[in-house]
Amino acid sequence: MLSYSTQLIGEDDIAEVIKVLQSPFLAQGPRVEKFEKDLAKYIGVKYAVVFNSATSALQGAYNACNISQEDEIITTPISFVATSNMFVALGAKPIWCDIKLDGNIDTTKIETLITPKTKAIVVVDFAGKPVEMQQVNAIAKKHNLLVIDDASHALGSSVKNKKVGSFADMSVFSFHAIKPITTSEGGAVVTENEEFAKQLRLFRSHGVIKKELWNADMLSMGYNLRMTEVAAALGSSQLKKLDSFIHKRNKISNYYDERFKNEKLFLTQKLEKNTISSRHLYPIILNPELHCMKEEIFQKLQEKGLGIQVHYKPIYQNSFYKEKFGNISLHVANDFYLSEISIPCNQTMSIDDAKYVADTFLDVVYKYKHRGCSF
Numbered sequence: 001m002l003s004y005s006t007q008l009i010g011e012d013d014i015a016e017v018i019k020v021l022q023s024p025f026l027a028q029g030p031r032v033e034k035f036e037k038d039l040a041k042y043i044g045v046k047y048a049v050v051f052n053s054a055t056s057a058l059q060g061a062y063n064a065c066n067i068s069q070e071d072e073i074i075t076t077p078i079s080f081v082a083t084s085n086m087f088v089a090l091g092a093k094p095i096w097c098d099i100k101l102d103g104n105i106d107t108t109k110i111e112t113l114i115t116p117k118t119k120a121i122v123v124v125d126f127a128g129k130p131v132e133m134q135q136v137n138a139i140a141k142k143h144n145l146l147v148i149d150d151a152s153h154a155l156g157s158s159v160k161n162k163k164v165g166s167f168a169d170m171s172v173f174s175f176h177a178i179k180p181i182t183t184s185e186g187g188a189v190v191t192e193n194e195e196f197a198k199q200l201r202l203f204r205s206h207g208v209i210k211k212e213l214w215n216a217d218m219l220s221m222g223y224n225l226r227m228t229e230v231a232a233a234l235g236s237s238q239l240k241k242l243d244s245f246i247h248k249r250n251k252i253s254n255y256y257d258e259r260f261k262n263e264k265l266f267l268t269q270k271l272e273k274n275t276i277s278s279r280h281l282y283p284i285i286l287n288p289e290l291h292c293m294k295e296e297i298f299q300k301l302q303e304k305g306l307g308i309q310v311h312y313k314p315i316y317q318n319s320f321y322k323e324k325f326g327n328i329s330l331h332v333a334n335d336f337y338l339s340e341i342s343i344p345c346n347q348t349m350s351i352d353d354a355k356y357v358a359d360t361f362l363d364v365v366y367k368y369k370h371r372g373c374s375f
Contacts, residue, residue, distance in 0.1 A: 002344040002353055003307035005178040005280060008245065009234075014238040020229045027228050030169055035232035036188075038239050039173075043165040045190045047197035050232065051204055053186030054152050054174030056225040058086040061170045061189045064199040065146050067092050071119035075244055076105040077275055077314035077333045079124040083150045084315055088324075092119065096316055098330040101285055102269045103311075103340070106332070107135040119343045120146040126279035127311070127342075129178070129269055133159075133167035148172070152187075153280040155180040155248045160274045175231075179348075180245060180278045181238035183231035194250075224301035248347040249279035252354045256282055256345070259358045265290060266339075266363055282345035290365070291338040292373035298341065300364045306357060309342045 020031060034052060042047040051057040067073065069091030075084055077096045084094045095113050100106050103126030108123060121140055123131045131149065149167065151157075152174035157164040165171040170193070173179075174185035182323075189200050202209070207222030237308045244340050260268050268286040271277055286294060313339055315321055340367040343359075344357050 001302075001305050001307040002349065002357060003178070003346060004282075004342045004344050005310045006346045006348055007177045007182045008241075008347050009182075010241070013234055013237045016233045017230055019255070020233045024231070025229050026143065027226065029229045029270050031229040031232040032227055035227075035235045035239075038191060039188055039246055041165045042239060042242070043171075043190055045166050046192050047194065048188050048190045049050045049197055049200040050186060050188045050235070051225045052187075052226040052227050052231075052311050053185050053225075054172055054176065055086060056204065056223075057172045057174075058082055058150065058188035059089070059224065060200045060203045061148055061172055061196075062087045062090055062092075062187075063203050064170070064196045065120060065148070067119055070117060072115060072117040072216065073120050073122055074110055074113050074118060074216055075122040076124050076335060077328075077330060078103055078126060078312050078318050079150060079315065080152070080159075080275075080312060083122060083124060087122070091292075093117075094315070094321075094325065096314075096330055097124075097332075098332045099336060100216050101332065101336065102129060103135075103283060103336065104131050107132045107139070110136065111139050111143075114143050114145070118143065118145060120148055122148045122150060124152075125157060127269055127281035127283050128153045128157050129271060130154065130157050130159050130164050130275055130277070136169075148171075152176075152179065154278050156242050156276070156278045158276045159272075165300045166192075170196055175235055175238075176183065177333055178280075180280060181235065181242050183227065183235040183238070186227050186231050186235065189317060194197075194368040241365060246276070246278050247348040248349070249345055250277070251351070252345050252349050253277075253279045253282055253338075255351055255354045256343075256358060258375065260284075261363075265360075265369055279345055283311065284335070284343055284361070285339040286341065286365075288335070290368060293368045293371060294338065294341070297364055297368060301341075301343075301357045304360050304364070307316065308343060308344070308362060310337070311342050312340075313337055 175183040
């Protein structure tokens with residue numbers, strides 16, 4: 001089955017992992033520091049702090065901001081639940097901002113949601129498409145707010161040759177198996193702020209600093225959220241190939257763009273000029289007349305070998321969020337959930353694979369176009 005996204009592990013990656021397994025250090029050794037330096041250099045920032053998962057990285061970023069009870073965080077509902085879970089765990093309240101049909105936050109709606117309790121704006125680069133950070137940062141500066149970019153989809157994405165990860169106060173990346181590169185599980189926070197980097201390093205390692213000989217001191221609350229040497233070695237090796245992975249994903253995406261450019265039954269995500277997307281996902285937005293048949297379409301596509309997925313159920317529709325914060329409904333986010341299907345787009349695919357995906361998708365969708373939905 002052709003997966004919507006997947007890892008690509010080469011013999012060079014395996015060799016680097018074996019080196020670590022044969023070394024004296026499996027944890028807290030030189031490979032983590034090397035990966036951090038490699039990552040910071042690639043993105044063009046001063047500091048990168050790696051964690052055992054992107055969820056841990058989000059937790060660390062929110063903790064470094066001193067987010068706490070009574071704070072409000074403006075964010076998008078179209079993301080994996082970890083984006084908001086980690087600040088809700090600190091007692092903060094999500095203020096949901098609607099999105100555009102490309103899956104990214106609607107920057108024109110952010111300012112209307114700001115109150116005296118607003119602490120930060122948290123954005124997500126959906127599918128790898130960079131958020132309009134110039135507008136977000138202007139709003140944040142005007143109201144003295146922090147900006148955190150959950151860039152879990154977007155390692156390697158850029159705007160005018162400037163990498164995603166260099167626009168926000170802190171940006172978070174994921175190295176889960178299906179992300180642009182993988183460390184199996186893992187994540188990172190990147191920042192230009194030295195104090196944030198210091199707090200992140202404390203938080204991921206019990207809040208403890210080493211002094212002399214056996215002496216150590218716990219300065220703040222922290223946890224064991226460290227990345228292993230094995231994962232870091234894999235990360236540095238994968239990072240060398242990131243641009244080639246993105247090139248392959250864009251080659252597949254460009255083929256889809258050409259095949260689908262005149263279609264009337266669905267939309268695809270469009271990129272602005274001078275923008276590169278990591279193309280973590282290739283989202284298709286079905287027209288409303290196909291919403292009621294989405295489950296059937298989904299099942300038929302899977303039967304034909306397409307490992308498709310839906311990204312995402314709006315976070316506020318989950319039972320936990322309904323019970324804690326009440327029923328919320330945003331028009332575009334709701335429609336997006338009814339519409340979105342992510343089709344296979346990854347660095348293991350060939351153009352022949354892409355042709356099969358496009359042919360199959362069009363064949364299945366057009367079989368349903370005459371049935372329509374009753375409104």
